[in-house]
Amino acid sequence: MSTNKKELFSGQSEELLNILKNRFEKNMKRHEGFEWTEIKAKLDINPEKLWSLNEMEISGGEPDVVAYDKEKAEYIFIDCSEESPKGRRSFCYDREALESRKVHKPQNNAVDVATAMGIELLTEEQYRELQNLGNFDTKTSSWIVTPAEIRKLGGAIFCDRRYNTVFTYHNGAESYYGARGFRGALRV
Structure with missing residues (x-):
């Protein structure tokens, strides 16, 4: 490159x-x-x-x-990886969340990494459409685009597939987990 x-x-x-x-x-x-x-x-x-x-x-x-x-x-x-991409896990949601952590900061945040890659985080609709094509994130989860009203209050949302059902959850935007990453979309 x-x-x-x-x-x-x-x-x-x-x-x-x-x-x-x-x-x-x-x-x-x-x-x-x-x-x-x-x-x-x-x-x-x-x-x-x-x-x-x-x-x-x-x-x-x-x-x-x-x-x-x-x-x-x-x-x-x-x-379309079976689980949330390995190279994009353990990130909090965005820069504001990253800067708010005083200790045990994650390496990076999903929004900034996606932007640097030239891609966008999936919306909830895109995530659900992807799940119609197969079973994704059965052991992991993925941050998705969070509505401004939720983000303003300190939260962020993510999705996964468990029990043959797609779930949407919330967490503090500053949280990060080894099994949570993000999926991206690219228009060509």
């Missing part, structure tokens, strides 16, 4: 595109009717998106195409 631009070297791009194509072909139920050649064409003209997908991949997210926004003509990649 070059230091100034968020672009991959040619070899890195080819390797990542092969990983994404293989995942795409193995999981057709996630994106019936989509064509890999169309998705690749969008990635070819948006190298910064490929950089973000690589960040998702190397942190354990296993990104895959799960939707298409017809209005904006964009494919939507989401982390």
